[in-house]
Amino acid sequence: MTGGVAPLSAAWAPVVALVLLAGAVVAAALDGALHSVPAGRAGRARPGRRRTVTGAVARLLRQRRRVPVAADVMLWRIGVAALPVAALLMAAVLPLGRWTLVDWSVGIVWFNAVDVAVWAAVWLAGWGPNSAHALIGGYRFLAQALAYELPLMFALTAPAVAAGTLRVGGVVQAQQGLWFVVWMPVAFVVFCLGVAGFSVWGPLSAPAGADIAGGVLAEASGVDRLIVLAGRYLLLTAGSGFAAALFLGGGAGPLLPDWLWMAVKALAVLCALVVLRRRLPVLRPDRFLEAGWLVLVPATLLQLLVVSVVVVAR
Amino acid sequence: MGVLSTVAFWVLAAAAVAFGALVFRVDSMARATYCLAASFVAVAVVLLLFRQDYLGVVTALMMVMEMAIMAVYMVMFMGMNPALMPMSMVHGRRTALALSAGLFIVLTAGILLVPWPSRRDAPVADVTHALGESIMGHKMLVMLTVSPVLFATIVAALVLALPRGRYDRFGDDLRRRPPADPQPGGVGR
Amino acid sequence: MGVTGALARAGVRAASVLLVEVPGSTDTRIAVERQVRCRGWRLAMSSADADVLVVCGRPSPELAKAVQAVWVQLPGPRARLLVDDAREAAAALEQAAAALLDAPRQRADAGSRGQAGAQAEPSSAPAPAESDGDQDNSDDMDDMGDTDDPGDTDDSSDTDDSSDMDMDMPMPGGVPLAGGGQDDRDGLEMDELTVPLGPVLPHWPAGLVVRCVLHGDVVVHAQVSTLGPAADVAPEVAEIAMDGWQARRIAAGECDSAARFLAVAGWDHPSQRLRSVRDGILDGAPSQDCAREVAQVTRQVRRSWLLRWSVRGLGLLGRAPRPPGGVPDDVPALLRGDVRDRLLARLDHARDLLLDGGAGEPADPRLERQRLDRLPEVVTGLDLAAARLVVASLDPNVSVVRRHSVAGP
Numbered sequence: 001m002t003g004g005v006a007p008l009s010a011a012w013a014p015v016v017a018l019v020l021l022a023g024a025v026v027a028a029a030l031d032g033a034l035h036s037v038p039a040g041r042a043g044r045a046r047p048g049r050r051r052t053v054t055g056a057v058a059r060l061l062r063q064r065r066r067v068p069v070a071a072d073v074m075l076w077r078i079g080v081a082a083l084p085v086a087a088l089l090m091a092a093v094l095p096l097g098r099w100t101l102v103d104w105s106v107g108i109v110w111f112n113a114v115d116v117a118v119w120a121a122v123w124l125a126g127w128g129p130n131s132a133h134a135l136i137g138g139y140r141f142l143a144q145a146l147a148y149e150l151p152l153m154f155a156l157t158a159p160a161v162a163a164g165t166l167r168v169g170g171v172v173q174a175q176q177g178l179w180f181v182v183w184m185p186v187a188f189v190v191f192c193l194g195v196a197g198f199s200v201w202g203p204l205s206a207p208a209g210a211d212i213a214g215g216v217l218a219e220a221s222g223v224d225r226l227i228v229l230a231g232r233y234l235l236l237t238a239g240s241g242f243a244a245a246l247f248l249g250g251g252a253g254p255l256l257p258d259w260l261w262m263a264v265k266a267l268a269v270l271c272a273l274v275v276l277r278r279r280l281p282v283l284r285p286d287r288f289l290e291a292g293w294l295v296l297v298p299a300t301l302l303q304l305l306v307v308s309v310v311v312v313a314r
Numbered sequence: 315m316g317v318l319s320t321v322a323f324w325v326l327a328a329a330a331v332a333f334g335a336l337v338f339r340v341d342s343m344a345r346a347t348y349c350l351a352a353s354f355v356a357v358a359v360v361l362l363l364f365r366q367d368y369l370g371v372v373t374a375l376m377m378v379m380e381m382a383i384m385a386v387y388m389v390m391f392m393g394m395n396p397a398l399m400p401m402s403m404v405h406g407r408r409t410a411l412a413l414s415a416g417l418f419i420v421l422t423a424g425i426l427l428v429p430w431p432s433r434r435d436a437p438v439a440d441v442t443h444a445l446g447e448s449i450m451g452h453k454m455l456v457m458l459t460v461s462p463v464l465f466a467t468i469v470a471a472l473v474l475a476l477p478r479g480r481y482d483r484f485g486d487d488l489r490r491r492p493p494a495d496p497q498p499g500g501v502g503r
Numbered sequence: 504m505g506v507t508g509a510l511a512r513a514g515v516r517a518a519s520v521l522l523v524e525v526p527g528s529t530d531t532r533i534a535v536e537r538q539v540r541c542r543g544w545r546l547a548m549s550s551a552d553a554d555v556l557v558v559c560g561r562p563s564p565e566l567a568k569a570v571q572a573v574w575v576q577l578p579g580p581r582a583r584l585l586v587d588d589a590r591e592a593a594a595a596l597e598q599a600a601a602a603l604l605d606a607p608r609q610r611a612d613a614g615s616r617g618q619a620g621a622q623a624e625p626s627s628a629p630a631p632a633e634s635d636g637d638q639d640n641s642d643d644m645d646d647m648g649d650t651d652d653p654g655d656t657d658d659s660s661d662t663d664d665s666s667d668m669d670m671d672m673p674m675p676g677g678v679p680l681a682g683g684g685q686d687d688r689d690g691l692e693m694d695e696l697t698v699p700l701g702p703v704l705p706h707w708p709a710g711l712v713v714r715c716v717l718h719g720d721v722v723v724h725a726q727v728s729t730l731g732p733a734a735d736v737a738p739e740v741a742e743i744a745m746d747g748w749q750a751r752r753i754a755a756g757e758c759d760s761a762a763r764f765l766a767v768a769g770w771d772h773p774s775q776r777l778r779s780v781r782d783g784i785l786d787g788a789p790s791q792d793c794a795r796e797v798a799q800v801t802r803q804v805r806r807s808w809l810l811r812w813s814v815r816g817l818g819l820l821g822r823a824p825r826p827p828g829g830v831p832d833d834v835p836a837l838l839r840g841d842v843r844d845r846l847l848a849r850l851d852h853a854r855d856l857l858l859d860g861g862a863g864e865p866a867d868p869r870l871e872r873q874r875l876d877r878l879p880e881v882v883t884g885l886d887l888a889a890a891r892l893v894v895a896s897l898d899p900n901v902s903v904v905r906r907h908s909v910a911g912p
Contacts, residue, residue, distance in 0.1 A: 036543070051543050055517030059554065062514040064613065066551055066578040075344055106367045113375035119382040120351065127344055132698045133549070136720045136887055142386055149379075166368070203809075210705055211767045211891035214548035221551040221578035281810045282769025284888055290499030497886070498816065
């Protein structure tokens with residue numbers, strides 16, 4: 001059973017990458033635009049010139065790469081490069097309408113494994129430059145990851161249990177009648193939190209926080225910085241795509257073709273995450289750690305219990 | 315097995331061994347840890363070659379996660395910044411060599427001497443399920459008991475290892491609120 | 504030239520600026536911040552992120568040295584400016600943009616970096632070094648704890664001030680390792696790393712240096728010192744004929760401080776909003792409107808349970824845990840409570856100043872002194888994130904403190 005999903009040949013991989021990149025550019029452009037909008041009603045300050053993605057990319061392409069003293073350059077570069085690669089690996093099992101690169105029977109576990117690989121990537125990106133602030137950023141990420149990863153795993157389990165398959169296409173198929181977000185809202189919210197977590201985004205962006213001079217980003221310059229920033233946006237995009245596929249019914253919807261519905265839903269989640277970033281303060285990792293274990297884990301376990309009972313009773 | 319998968323198997327096996335050996339050759343704890351992770355990931359991909367998709371992916375997941383945490387502990391207990399401080403990853407060289415050589419001989423002998431069954435039929439569609447059945451099938455009760463026992467052991471070991479108990483937190487009459495914690499958490503217990 | 508030139512022009516349109524505020528030059532810093540925003544530029548988080556280093560005000564030799572250490576870390580293409588007058592901000596940034604676009608000059612700069620290092624860089628303040636009784640060993644501080652220039656031998660000798668340093672320890676790359684320290688709060692034997700916070704950090708009080716001894720990211724010892732301008736004199740306030748100008752300036756300062764606190768807390772929206780209110784106040788917008796806007800932000804901050812949850816009980820001064828009987832303490836009202844209380848006190852103060860339209864009292868030197876003096880004890884035992892929030896909530900005005908400790912008792 002392929003779950004109504006047709007796998008594409010490997011030659012389409014660059015197209016998948018471009019689609020993902022387009023999503024990331026939209027997110028970055030939206031973030032830049034929100035930055036330029038004068039906050040509040042005041043409007044008395046002249047609105048600044050818009051910050052464009054092109055400008056930011058051009059700046060980083062032109063900037064020289066700087067390597068701090070006694071840096072472990074190899075590990076640093078591996079960590080930096082792993083971020084966009086991880087996003088692409090996630091996107092590989094994500095169906096866009098009927099098309100997917102790989103229709104894998106363990107797609108959801110694969111997604112989970114790749115998001116765990118981000119642990120290593122971010123920590124290495126913080127470790128490599130041999131700088132106090134970057135290192136603290138890397139450690140913060142791991143501390144935070146310990147808090148969001150287990151709830152994220154249980155949140156991922158809920159749709160898989162409901163659909164009776166680990167195939168992403170199968171989960172989409174199982175939502176033809178009712179989107180999973182309707183009867184597993186807790187799992188959806190926790191999943192979005194997890195997406196913010198592995199993208200070092202918004203309330204979970206403490207590893208790259210302003211209080212430690214950019215944390216894991218503190219020493220990155222030039223192309224390195226570009227790749228890390230792009231990796232964050234790409235991860236955010238891939239995560240939003242999964243949120244759409246696992247909880248919002250994937251390509252299901254009236255009138256429009258299913259690939260367009262999928263894109264619209266993923267973009268909606270993505271934009272919501274971008275907008276929320278400015279609206280919420282950063283959660284301090286030490287506080288979030290306890291909340292993750294004592295609130296989020298039980299909450300997602302209860303959600304999972306409800307889903308399992310429903311599935312058994314059905 | 316096709317030619318391609320045979321080649322892939324040998325390349326991955328060589329990579330797993332090479333990264334494993336590198337663990338003892340590199341001079342930084344971060345590199346040693348992630349060499350080990352790379353070695354495990356190569357093994358996980360070998361599992362994928364056996365069509366054990368679930369096991370392969372889960373192995374990669376668990377091992378990368380474990381190594382990420384292990385790096386933290388190694389650095390924490392060793393204390394020094396190994397990016398700065400080149401240090402040998404080998405301790406007790408002679409004992410270690412003897413032990414690992416002995417273990418290698420025992421395992422290899424086992425592999426070579428066990429009369430492995432030969433394939434009788436085409437493999438079933440879901441090999442993961444079949445593997446689970448054949449390993450655990452009629453011992454499910456044992457498996458179900460083992461996991462809670464293991465979990466309880468971990469928790470108990472942590473409780474025993476923690477120097478601070480509830481009397482330190484809540485005072486001798488257990489009435490102190492909020493508790494005296496060096497780092498208050500977010501839930502406010 | 505075509506592609507490279509286009510890339511350069513597009514890149515310079517999105518330049519990012521690292522600001523260094525010399526105590527007493529807040530007006531200049533605010534003016535530069537506004538110009539940065541107008542140009543569509545961005546404030547940098549760290550030296551590696553910056554294209555332009557703007558020093559607002561004329562620094563003392565010690566501060567200039569710290570700035571120099573940061574300048575060495577800018578990846579390039581880079582430009583450095585000293586803006587001493589708020590009115591020059593626009594022209595100065597224009598000049599920086601031109602410098603960034605000047606390819607031959609950037610190439611020469613890049614070429615000179617490898618061999619000569621820091622010594623070859625032109626110093627922004629060529630005044631002879633003189634020692635200042637107020638600080639010790641705070642030269643050559645940088646915000647990263649390292650530099651990309653192995654030839655800069657100053658760095659390895661100066662950052663090494665932990666007394667229990669083992670002398671025959673290897674120093675790879677010329678950087679001393681973390682030294683062995685005492686047991687930490689969990690009973691583990693921890694290494695100590697000395698990390699100076701400031702004077703160049705985003706959203707950091709001007710001229711403040713907190714020399715932290717860290718266990719991991721927990722501050723176990725903190726020592727405060729200050730770096731000043733070339734001359735500790737009261738800043739000349741631009742004469743503007745406006746009702747209650749003094750009160751407005753102070754209110755704007757409070758908004759600015761609150762905005763920086765919220766930026767450290769990672770809450771961009773209200774932070775940006777407060778910045779635009781601050782600019783409005785300085786531009787002479789009707790004070791009723793400004794006060795209403797401040798009140799709105801205050802409400803937003805007060806209502807946010809997420810912020811309350813995140814910073815609850817941090818940097819508590821003066822009220823808990825109080826021994827039975829309640830010994831009265833000497834904590835001034837504005838400093839009382841945790842970091843959030845202090846933030847709200849600032850915002851309320853700003854609103855009151857705007858509504859009263861009175862003369863507005865200049866910053867009280869004793870209060871500012873207290874903010875500075877209480878800092879080490881409050882940040883000790885906190886992790887770095889919490890320590891940053893505490894510093895941002897106290898936000899001592901180093902300029903006032905220094906002027907009054909120089910002038911008299």
